[in-house]
Amino acid sequence: MRRPKKYEAGEATQYISRRAALRKLQLSLNDFRRLCILKGVYPREPKHRRRAQKGSSDIKILYHAKDIRFLLHEPIVWTLRDYKIFAKKSGRDRAIKDFRNLKRRLAMFPEIKLDHIVKERYPTFIDALKDLDDCLTLLFLFSTFPSLHLIPREQSNLCRRLTIEFLHYVIASKSLRKVFISIKGYYFQAEIKGQKVTWIVPHYYPFKPQSRQEVDFKVMSIFVEFYTIMLGFTNFRLYHGLNLAYPPQFPSNMLQDNADTLKDESSFVSDRITALNFELLRTDKVQEDEEEPDIDMELLEQDGDSKRIIKMKQEAQEVSRLRTLFKGLKFFINREVPREPLVIIIRSFGGKVSWDSSVFSGATYDESDETITHQIVDRPSLSTQYISRDYIQPQWIFDCVNQRQLLPTNKYFLGEPLPPHLSPFVDAKRDTYIPPEEKALHDPSLIETHAQSEDESEDDAAAEEEDTVEQELLDAQLQRAYQQETAEYKKYGGADGVNEDEEDSDEEDFDGEEQESDDDDEEELDEKEKRLLEEKQKMSVQSGKVHKVNKRQVHKAEVDEHRLQARMVKPRHRNLFRKLIREKQAKEKEEWLLRKKRRTIETDAKEAKKLAKREARKAAAAAAAAAAQLGAK
Known part of the structure; x- marks a missing residue:
C-alpha cells in the first residue's frame, strides 16, 4: 500500500481557497458571491490554518470543499453563464447597431428562478x-x-x-x-x-445618500x-x-x-x-376573532408534571387577555406622532385608530368624535381638549403591551416626565445590573419606596434622624435604669431581699453543722444570683458597637482564593479559565459603569429639583414683598 504524501488527507483536503473555487466553477467573483449568498454558502474558519492551507501562512478565504462540490450541480450556474453570453452578444448588436436582433435578444433575457x-x-x-x-x-x-x-x-x-x-x-x-x-x-x-x-x-x-465605500x-x-x-x-x-x-x-x-x-x-x-x-x-x-384553544387541565395533568401544566395555563390566560388589550378603545393620533408603529400595535390588540383626514389619507373618524377614548399627543399642551378622553404620550401604548395590562394614564399626561422605557427582551433574572424600576415591576412592594418624591425622601430622612436621636435617648435611659437595678441588687443581696448584716447575725447563733449547710445554701444562692445577673445582662439594652470591616483583608482573602483557584486549574483549561475571568471582569465593570451613570442622573435630577424649589421660593418671596409694598401704599 502506498504511503500517503503530506497534505493528501485531513484538513488540507477539507478546505478550498476562493481562487481555486472560482477556477473550479468557472465564474467571476461577482457571480460566485451572488451564488454563495443565494445558496447559503459562507467562508469557514479552519481549526489549523496552516494545515488547511497546505503549509502556507497567508490569510486566505477558505470554503468547505464539499460546499463547492455542492455548487457544481446548481442550475443557477448555467443561468449566470447565460448572463455572460447575453452581455457579449447584446453588446455586439449594440455596437453594429443591429437593433432588430437586439430587441429579439432582450425578449429572451435569462431570468433566475429561486x-x-x-x-x-x-x-x-x-x-x-x-x-x-x-x-x-x-x-x-x-x-x-x-x-x-x-x-x-x-x-x-x-x-x-x-x-x-x-x-x-x-x-x-x-x-x-x-x-x-x-x-x-x-x-x-x-x-x-x-x-x-x-x-x-x-x-x-x-x-x-452614502458613498459606495461605506x-x-x-x-x-x-x-x-x-x-x-x-x-x-x-x-x-x-x-x-x-x-x-x-x-x-x-x-x-x-x-x-x-x-x-x-x-x-x-x-x-x-x-x-x-x-x-x-x-x-x-x-x-366570517369575521371571527381568532382565539387560541383552551388548555384542558384534566387531560394534561395526567402527565404528572402539574406545575409545568399550571404555568402553561397561566401563560395561555395572559396571552388571551393580551390579544384583546385595546378592545373597545378608540384612539386618535395627532399629526406630530409617528403613526406606523402605533397603528400596528393598536390594531394588533383589537383597538381602532384614526388621524387627521385633512393631513393624511386613510382616516376612519374625525377628532370631534365623542366616542374617542384616548388621544395620543407628543407636545406640551393643546389649545382645545375634550373631557371625555385621555390625552396621553405615545410611550403609554408600548408600556401597556409590555406589561400586558392597561396602565394608569396619570404618568403619561401631556407635559409629564415619562417613566423609564424598559426593554422586554432582557432576562428578568440576569446577574448584571437591574434598574430599580424593573425591580419594582417584579416586586410590587418596591413600587411605593421607589416612587417617592424628593419632599417625601427629605421628610423620611428627617424622621429617621429624629428616630435615631430618640433611640439613643431611650438606650441611655435604659442603661441608667439597668445600672440602678444592679446597684440595688448588689446592695440588698439578691432577689430574696435579705440583708447581709441580718445574715451575719443569724449565722452566729447556728451550730457548726447548720453553719456548713448554710454555707452550701449561700453558694447555691450565689450561683442563682450570677445566673440571674447574666440573664439580665443578655436581656438588657446596650449601646451598639460599630463593626469595622477591614477592606484590605477582605481584598487579600479574595486574591488568595483566586490564586488558589488558578493553581487548581489544569494546564489544558487555563485559556478557558482566563476567558471566564475576563468575561466576569467585563460584566462587573459594565455594572459599575451603569450604577455610576444612574447615580449621576439621580444627583443631577435632585439638584435640578432643589434649584427649581429655590427659584419658586424666591419668586414667592418677591411676590409677597411686592404685595406688602402695595398694601403699605
Whole structure:
C-alpha cells in the first residue's frame, strides 16, 4: 500500500481557497458571491490554518470543499453563464447597431428562478419561520429606500408590499407579543406557529445618500432578491392558514405608484400606513376573532408534571387577555406622532385608530368624535381638549403591551416626565445590573419606596434622624435604669431581699453543722444570683458597637482564593479559565459603569429639583414683598 504524501488527507483536503473555487466553477467573483449568498454558502474558519492551507501562512478565504462540490450541480450556474453570453452578444448588436436582433435578444433575457432554492434551504415551514428575523429586518429597511443606482424602485416597491402583507397577518392573527423603542427603530416580536419572530422597523428619516465605500448596496440587494421570494411563500402559507384572500386586495387608491407619490417620500410612506388601517377580505366571509384553544387541565395533568401544566395555563390566560388589550378603545393620533408603529400595535390588540383626514389619507373618524377614548399627543399642551378622553404620550401604548395590562394614564399626561422605557427582551433574572424600576415591576412592594418624591425622601430622612436621636435617648435611659437595678441588687443581696448584716447575725447563733449547710445554701444562692445577673445582662439594652470591616483583608482573602483557584486549574483549561475571568471582569465593570451613570442622573435630577424649589421660593418671596409694598401704599 502506498504511503500517503503530506497534505493528501485531513484538513488540507477539507478546505478550498476562493481562487481555486472560482477556477473550479468557472465564474467571476461577482457571480460566485451572488451564488454563495443565494445558496447559503459562507467562508469557514479552519481549526489549523496552516494545515488547511497546505503549509502556507497567508490569510486566505477558505470554503468547505464539499460546499463547492455542492455548487457544481446548481442550475443557477448555467443561468449566470447565460448572463455572460447575453452581455457579449447584446453588446455586439449594440455596437453594429443591429437593433432588430437586439430587441429579439432582450425578449429572451435569462431570468433566475429561486423557488427551488427556497424549498431546498427550508424543507419545512417551521424552518422558514425560524429564519424570518433577518429577512423581515432587511426588507423593512429596503421598503424605505428611494430609487438608487443599485436599488431599483421596483425592488423597494416589492419590499413595501410584502412587509405590509406580513403586518396585516400579524394584525389579523393578533400574534404580536412585545414592542420596544430604541435608537435603531421599533422592535417587534410576534409568536407565529409557536416560533418567536423579532424584527426592526426603522425610524422614518429622509434618505441620506452614502458613498459606495461605506455600504455595499449590491450585496444587500442580492440578499433582498432571495428574501422577497422567501417572504412571498411565507405570506401565502400564513394567509391561507387564517382563511384570508391572498394576495390581499387593497382599494384602488392605495399602493398605486404614480408621479406624485414617487417624487414625494412623505406621501410614499403615508400610502403604506393607510394600507395598514384597512380590513382584509376573508375567504369564508366570517369575521371571527381568532382565539387560541383552551388548555384542558384534566387531560394534561395526567402527565404528572402539574406545575409545568399550571404555568402553561397561566401563560395561555395572559396571552388571551393580551390579544384583546385595546378592545373597545378608540384612539386618535395627532399629526406630530409617528403613526406606523402605533397603528400596528393598536390594531394588533383589537383597538381602532384614526388621524387627521385633512393631513393624511386613510382616516376612519374625525377628532370631534365623542366616542374617542384616548388621544395620543407628543407636545406640551393643546389649545382645545375634550373631557371625555385621555390625552396621553405615545410611550403609554408600548408600556401597556409590555406589561400586558392597561396602565394608569396619570404618568403619561401631556407635559409629564415619562417613566423609564424598559426593554422586554432582557432576562428578568440576569446577574448584571437591574434598574430599580424593573425591580419594582417584579416586586410590587418596591413600587411605593421607589416612587417617592424628593419632599417625601427629605421628610423620611428627617424622621429617621429624629428616630435615631430618640433611640439613643431611650438606650441611655435604659442603661441608667439597668445600672440602678444592679446597684440595688448588689446592695440588698439578691432577689430574696435579705440583708447581709441580718445574715451575719443569724449565722452566729447556728451550730457548726447548720453553719456548713448554710454555707452550701449561700453558694447555691450565689450561683442563682450570677445566673440571674447574666440573664439580665443578655436581656438588657446596650449601646451598639460599630463593626469595622477591614477592606484590605477582605481584598487579600479574595486574591488568595483566586490564586488558589488558578493553581487548581489544569494546564489544558487555563485559556478557558482566563476567558471566564475576563468575561466576569467585563460584566462587573459594565455594572459599575451603569450604577455610576444612574447615580449621576439621580444627583443631577435632585439638584435640578432643589434649584427649581429655590427659584419658586424666591419668586414667592418677591411676590409677597411686592404685595406688602402695595398694601403699605
